[in-house]
Amino acid sequence: MLIPKERRHGRRPRLILNEISYARLGEAVARFASALNELGLQEGDRIALISNPRASWAISLFAALYCGTVVVPLDPELQQGEIERILLEADVSAAVTSGKMVKKLVKIKESSLPGLTLISMDRPQEAGVKFLDAMLLNRTPLAPTQVAPDNLAILMYTSGTTGNAKGAMLTHANISSNVLATARLVSLSSADTLLSIVPWYHIYGLTITLITPIYVGATATFSPVDRNLLQVLRKARPTIILGVPKLYNVLYTRIRQSIESSTVKRSLDRLAPQLMGRLVTRRLFGKRFRFFTSGGAPLAPEIAAGFRRMGIGIMEGYGLTETSPLLTMCPAFTSEPGMTPIEGVEVKITQPNEDGIGEVLVRGPNVMRGYYKNERATNEVIDADGWFHTGDLGSLAGKRLTLSGRAKNVIVLETGKNVYPEEVEWKLVTIPEIEEIMIYEGKRQGAPAVAAMIYPNWTLLKEQGINAPQPALELIWGKIKECDQALALFKRIKHKELVTFMDEPFQKSVKLDI
Numbered sequence: 001m002l003i004p005k006e007r008r009h010g011r012r013p014r015l016i017l018n019e020i021s022y023a024r025l026g027e028a029v030a031r032f033a034s035a036l037n038e039l040g041l042q043e044g045d046r047i048a049l050i051s052n053p054r055a056s057w058a059i060s061l062f063a064a065l066y067c068g069t070v071v072v073p074l075d076p077e078l079q080q081g082e083i084e085r086i087l088l089e090a091d092v093s094a095a096v097t098s099g100k101m102v103k104k105l106v107k108i109k110e111s112s113l114p115g116l117t118l119i120s121m122d123r124p125q126e127a128g129v130k131f132l133d134a135m136l137l138n139r140t141p142l143a144p145t146q147v148a149p150d151n152l153a154i155l156m157y158t159s160g161t162t163g164n165a166k167g168a169m170l171t172h173a174n175i176s177s178n179v180l181a182t183a184r185l186v187s188l189s190s191a192d193t194l195l196s197i198v199p200w201y202h203i204y205g206l207t208i209t210l211i212t213p214i215y216v217g218a219t220a221t222f223s224p225v226d227r228n229l230l231q232v233l234r235k236a237r238p239t240i241i242l243g244v245p246k247l248y249n250v251l252y253t254r255i256r257q258s259i260e261s262s263t264v265k266r267s268l269d270r271l272a273p274q275l276m277g278r279l280v281t282r283r284l285f286g287k288r289f290r291f292f293t294s295g296g297a298p299l300a301p302e303i304a305a306g307f308r309r310m311g312i313g314i315m316e317g318y319g320l321t322e323t324s325p326l327l328t329m330c331p332a333f334t335s336e337p338g339m340t341p342i343e344g345v346e347v348k349i350t351q352p353n354e355d356g357i358g359e360v361l362v363r364g365p366n367v368m369r370g371y372y373k374n375e376r377a378t379n380e381v382i383d384a385d386g387w388f389h390t391g392d393l394g395s396l397a398g399k400r401l402t403l404s405g406r407a408k409n410v411i412v413l414e415t416g417k418n419v420y421p422e423e424v425e426w427k428l429v430t431i432p433e434i435e436e437i438m439i440y441e442g443k444r445q446g447a448p449a450v451a452a453m454i455y456p457n458w459t460l461l462k463e464q465g466i467n468a469p470q471p472a473l474e475l476i477w478g479k480i481k482e483c484d485q486a487l488a489l490f491k492r493i494k495h496k497e498l499v500t501f502m503d504e505p506f507q508k509s510v511k512l513d514i
Contacts, residue, residue, distance in 0.1 A: 020055045022217065025062075030141030032063035032132070037142055039094065039117055043068030046090050046155065050074045050083065050105070051098035053200045053222040056121040056132055058210065060096040061200070065153060065172075068145035072155045072167075073201035076101055082165070084108045089373060090155055090167060093117060102126055149173035155372055156203050158321045167372035168322045170203075177365035178324040179212045181343040185329060186240070186293070186315065190217035193288070195238035197225050197247055203325045204295050208317075209242045230284070237286035244296040245303070246508075248314070249429055252303050255280055257432065257460075269310075277310030291315060291332040295325070298403050300426035301337070308333055318403060320390060322381070324366040328401050338400035348387070349396050353418070356395040357404050361387040393420065411441040413448050417490045424450060424491055431479045433457050433472070436506050438514050442498050450491065451498040452480075455505050469501055 020028075041047065047064045049071055051057050064071045072090050074083060076098065087095065087108060093115070097105055099122030106126050109116045118129045147153075154170040182188070196209035200222070213220040223232040225247060233241075259265045259276065269276045281289045291313030294304075299316045307314050313332025318339055319325030328339035328347065341347050345364035352358035367388045370378035381389045393404040405422035412418055421439035428437050435457040442451025456472050466472050477496050484492040493499060506514040 020058075025055075025059065027141065028059045028136055029062040029066055030144075031136040031139045032059055033066040033144075034139050034142035035135040036063060036069065036094070037067050041067065041069055041093060041117075043145055043147070044152070045069045045094075046072055046092040048072040048074055048087060048090070048092045048095040048097075049201065050076050050095060050101050051121060052076060052224070053205070053210075054098075054121065056096075057200060060119075060121075060132070061206075061210075065147075066144050067142060068147050068151070070152045070155055072157070073206060074157065075199075075201050080104050080108065084112060086157055086165065086167070087113060087116070094119060096121065096132065098122060099124065102129055147172055149176070150369075152369070154203075154206070156206070156321050166374055166377055168203075169369040169372050170324055171369055174324045174366050174368060175207055175211065177344060178207050178326050178342075179215050181345075181366075182208055182212050182326055183216050185342060188212065188216045188218060188240075192216070192218040192239045192290075193221065193236055194218055194240045194242060195221045195223060195233065195236045196242040197223060197229070198242060198244065198296065199224075202296075203321045204242075204319070207324055208293075208295070208326065233285055237288055239288045239290045240293060241285065241289075242293045242295070245294055245299045246297075248292065248294055248299065248303055248307070252306055253430075253432055256306070273309050274311035277307075277312045280310065281312060293317060295319065298405070298422050298426070300429055302426065302430050308335075318401070322368045322388060323362060323364070324368070326366070327362050327364075336400065338397060338402040340399050341401070347396065347399075347401055349394065350389075352395065357393050357418075358395075359407060360390045360392045360394045360401065360403070362390060363387050409440075411439075411448060411450060413490060415490065419450055419491050424452075424487065424493075427483045427486055428452070428480060431476065431483060433460055433476050433479065436502075436514065438506065444495060444498060449495075449498055450493050451500070452493055453500050453502055453506075455502040473499065473501060 047069050049057060049060055061071055072086070072092055074086060083104070094117035095105055096119045099120055102118065102120050102124055103126065105118050106129070109118060119132050120129050121132050123131055150171050150173055152169055153172045153175055155167045156170055157165040157167050194209060194213050196205060198205035198209055200206045200210050210220060221232065221236040221238065223229055259269050265276065292307070293315045295317040304314050304316060315329055315332045316339060317326050317329045319327045326342055327345050328341050330339040345362060345366065348361050349358040350361050363386050370382065383389070391407050393407050393410070395402050395404070405420035409421050410418050411421065424439045425437055428434060433456060434454055436455040438453045440451055440453065442449045454476065456476065461472050466475060477499060480493055480499070508514055
């Protein structure tokens with residue numbers, strides 16, 4: 001793997017989250033690798049990581065790779081049955097976990113994995129569970145194991161319903177090719193400080209927000225999306241913020257609300273939007289801020305254009321777990337639609353319709369080896385010529401890829417017209433009174449129709465004196481009809497009864513998408 005020598009970056013901070021330097025990280029990695037080696041873990045063995053991001057997570061990841069083992073990162077929010085299924089399927093020999101997960105792992109060990117070695121990042125209360133910090137004491141650091149580029153490095157399970165997740169086999173070459181291309185593409189250097197809200201057990205978080213900064217010697221900070229996010233921003237003073245569309249939708253909406261609440265701000269925004277943008281970024285992120293990056297799901301074009309109008313750059317990327325992940329990206333201040341492939345990646349469209357929209361196929365050094373123990377699923381997505389079938393729909397104009405949405409989400413109307421839900425969501429998500437929205441195929445008089453499920457922004461609505469669902473629906477329906485004018489007639493929500501309010505926010509993935 002591409003890990004910089006600690007002597008190159010020495011005392012530079014690396015994880016502001018835990019204030020650990022490169023020198024401390026390097027020593028801890030080599031010591032923990034020695035401990036894993038002493039436990040009998042050998043090249044090719046599997047080690048699961050089950051925790052939210054923290055310094056011990058990074059130490060465990062690089063120590064496991066350091067001694068040639070394969071890392072299986074897992075979301076700690078998974079149900080016990082799903083964790084057990086994955087540990088069994090992946091042939092996991094050891095698991096490094098947070099203290100709150102230990103009891104769950106002990107039950108799994110007792111029921112189906114008696115040979116599983118358990119290591120806790122926090123001092124354990126349970127017998128037979130090792131303590132990571134204690135394993136680092138009085139230990140001679142291990143020399144790194146030499147691994148081949150095609151050796152398996154990460155077994156990353158895709159998101160899915162229980163029993164449905166598949167293990168994408170990502171090699172050292174897969175991950176390294178993405179790290180190198182990304183670092184060059186964004187001109188990343190050791191002077192940068194990256195702040196990410198994407199957890200490392202997601203491939204976007206792992207490759208782009210953890211490994212890539214380490215490769216160049218930058219400072220990496222992780223923060224969950226919670227009430228402390230602004231406090232973390234002020235402390236980290238990031239040069240680059242790595243997030244997902246949900247974060248930028250909320251951030252842009254709040255910035256616009258702040259501007260609209262002041263006559264002076266409105267005038268400044270109208271006459272000098274870039275000056276307004278500089279004031280906003282300096283107040284929120286500091287003078288060193290460079291740009292946002294967005295990934296994990298499609299970003300609404302109106303949001304990107306709104307930021308760029310204010311002189312705030314946003315680079316949108318597209319990729320999948322199976323592609324390590326990054327495939328395409330756009331410049332921070334582009335005015336052209338779509339994204340171009342990163343270095344080494346080919347993109348083509350198969351079976352395009354009359355609008356040029358078809359399935360997106362990709363090929364490159366970052367495409368996975370296949371799904372673990374699932375040859376049938378592998379053959380369904382990787383053809384004989386090495387093209388990976390993404391399941392996403394898009395079109396190409398020259399080398400610029402414009403995404404339309406997931407093939408499985410397309411709404412086919414009686415007229416034969418195709419509606420891509422994401423395109424409608426991009427328009428309607430800009431309505432401030434809508435907190436969350438999902439467009440789906442509903443029914444009206446027995447025929448397919450464009451419908452919406454909405455969780456209203458009750459905070460904003462109550463500020464306007466609206467406290468009940470019916471008046472809220474009337475207001476939001478009026479704004480939907482206004483936004484509809486920017487959509488083709490067949491893409492519009494035609495009737496108010498096709499709009500349903502949710503009582504609670506939608507259940508969301510780690511990327512904050514529904």
